[in-house]
Amino acid sequence: PPPPPPPPPVDCAHPLPALPSMERLSRIVGHIVPAAAPPLPPSSASKWEADAKDLGKAQVLRLRKRHFCPAQSISYENTEPLMIVRGEGCYLIDDQGDRYLDTRNNVNHVGHQNPKVAKAVSTQVKLLNSNTRYLHPNVALLAEKLLSKCPPPLSVVFFVNSGSEANDLALRLADAYSGGGDVVCVERAYHGHTRDVIQISPYKFNGKGGKGKPDWVHVVPCPDTYRGPHRGPNAAEKYANYVRKACEDSKRRHRRVSAFFIESGMSVAGVILPPKGYLKNCYEFVRAQGGVCVADEVQTGFGRFGTSFWGFEQQGVVPDIVTMGKPFGNGMPLAAVVTTRDISDRFANGMEYFNTFGGNPVSAAAGLAVLEDIQVSRLQDRARETGEFIRRTLRDMRAKHPLIGDVRGSGLFCGVEFVRSRSTLEPANAEVSVICSRLKDQFKILTTVDGPFDNVLVIKPPMVFGRAEAVKFLTALDSVLTNLGDIDPNKTSRTPT
Numbered sequence: 001p002p003p004p005p006p007p008p009p010v011d012c013a014h015p016l017p018a019l020p021s022m023e024r025l026s027r028i029v030g031h032i033v034p035a036a037a038p039p040l041p042p043s044s045a046s047k048w049e050a051d052a053k054d055l056g057k058a059q060v061l062r063l064r065k066r067h068f069c070p071a072q073s074i075s076y077e078n079t080e081p082l083m084i085v086r087g088e089g090c091y092l093i094d095d096q097g098d099r100y101l102d103t104r105n106n107v108n109h110v111g112h113q114n115p116k117v118a119k120a121v122s123t124q125v126k127l128l129n130s131n132t133r134y135l136h137p138n139v140a141l142l143a144e145k146l147l148s149k150c151p152p153p154l155s156v157v158f159f160v161n162s163g164s165e166a167n168d169l170a171l172r173l174a175d176a177y178s179g180g181g182d183v184v185c186v187e188r189a190y191h192g193h194t195r196d197v198i199q200i201s202p203y204k205f206n207g208k209g210g211k212g213k214p215d216w217v218h219v220v221p222c223p224d225t226y227r228g229p230h231r232g233p234n235a236a237e238k239y240a241n242y243v244r245k246a247c248e249d250s251k252r253r254h255r256r257v258s259a260f261f262i263e264s265g266m267s268v269a270g271v272i273l274p275p276k277g278y279l280k281n282c283y284e285f286v287r288a289q290g291g292v293c294v295a296d297e298v299q300t301g302f303g304r305f306g307t308s309f310w311g312f313e314q315q316g317v318v319p320d321i322v323t324m325g326k327p328f329g330n331g332m333p334l335a336a337v338v339t340t341r342d343i344s345d346r347f348a349n350g351m352e353y354f355n356t357f358g359g360n361p362v363s364a365a366a367g368l369a370v371l372e373d374i375q376v377s378r379l380q381d382r383a384r385e386t387g388e389f390i391r392r393t394l395r396d397m398r399a400k401h402p403l404i405g406d407v408r409g410s411g412l413f414c415g416v417e418f419v420r421s422r423s424t425l426e427p428a429n430a431e432v433s434v435i436c437s438r439l440k441d442q443f444k445i446l447t448t449v450d451g452p453f454d455n456v457l458v459i460k461p462p463m464v465f466g467r468a469e470a471v472k473f474l475t476a477l478d479s480v481l482t483n484l485g486d487i488d489p490n491k492t493s494r495t496p497t
Contacts, residue, residue, distance in 0.1 A: 087112025163325025164192025264311025271415025306384025306411025
């Protein structure tokens with residue numbers, strides 16, 4: 001039927017006319033809105049799925065180089081990049097069906113394509129995905145379960161999407177609590193890619209393309225007891241004194257320190273775990289100035305250390321703010337900031353904090369499945385047992401392979417530093433690049449390299465990595481080292497992992 005004539009102008013001095021009847025309203029709506037959606041195409045597969053399936057590795061690489069910024073690196077680009085299309089437990093599977101043992105991906109904490117996580121995400125995404133302004137049981141339950149793993153007085157959580165976002169928010173919380181001020185961070189540290197956290201990440205601002213530190217940032221030496229200036233029994237106290245001096249320097253400039261940031265286990269720094277007692281002393285110095293202490297658990301949280309659920313617990317301290325990211329959603333975008341009620345109340349100054357996707361029901365479902373699987377599958381115990389086996393075996397291998405300088409870490413967070421001389425500690429960076437490439441090409445094992453000299457092999461696999469996988473990796477590494485031969489550093493390119 002033709003649309004009805006427009007209603008007469010409303011006279012504000014008289015009551016509004018009666019609303020049209022439901023029958024008439026339905027006719028109006030039916031005239032404007034199509035009664036049925038257009039039929040679906042006969043095939044259940046979308047066109048983009050078919051297009052993606054038809055793309056070979058060479059085409060994907062070409063498209064990526066055409067459309068991506070060169071600042072976005074590709075693993076193993078100096079040899080043969082991989083096109084990974086599937087995952088399963090500790091393995092990644094490429095477009096040719098080859099299975100690669102993964103010793104490096106701590107993002108997929110409970111294993112690639114964990115069935116419990118996949119089911120939780122699939123079930124929830126069919127029902128709803130929205131923001132946290134609406135009530136939903138998933139995010140409330142996730143908060144309760146996460147906080148049950150945190151020591152008091154840590155009792156308030158903010159859900160975000162990434163570790164970078166978490167550390168960015170931690171900076172805001174620290175400023176709100178202390179009134180603003182300087183930040184103390186650790187040499188070689190990396191806290192994320194937003195503008196503000198790059199400014200407290202020496203790994204970035206002192207690296208290629210970096211602009212150096214801003215005036216409000218104090219950088220203290222990395223508490224490295226293998227290569228650093230302090231290596232003896234008093235190393236913790238001596239390294240902590242640099243934090244004390246930074247606080248005093250800030251005070252002399254009529255400022256104060258608002259926050260001290262440190263990763264509980266420093267991954268890009270080359271798997272550095274602070275000596276026992278270090279954090280306790282640092283926290284005392286910072287809190288004496290009214291600052292807060294932030295533990296960055298993005299790389300190491302959720303039981304990876306084996307002997308503790310959080311890395312900071314090994315130091316016998318309780319931070320004021322804890323940030324977490326990568327492993328929480330097992331690949332889904334889920335991260336969090338946990339803090340005290342006192343700090344969160346200072347932050348609630350009238351300005352709303354809203355994060356559209358932080359803690360959405362789908363990501364929250366993934367987080368709940370991750371926390372449950374860590375407990376049910378005893379993955380923290382597995383990390384402790386497997387990690388101890390890996391480090392013990394690597395230390396035994398030092399007698400056979402002089403390149404192995406130091407073996408360190410906790411749980412499934414291990415580092416092997418390779419040196420050409422154990423007396424001078426000359427970094428064997430070229431050799432490590434060759435080792436990584438041969439592990440991939442000859443044994444289908446994926447590894448990663450970190451440290452300021454690119455000479456530390458970092459082992460941080462999915463937590464389902466067990467004794468069998470460890471034996472496979474260690475046997476392959478022994479073979480590569482045995483047959484390494486002479487490596488010319490001038491003819492060896494760095495392997496981006």
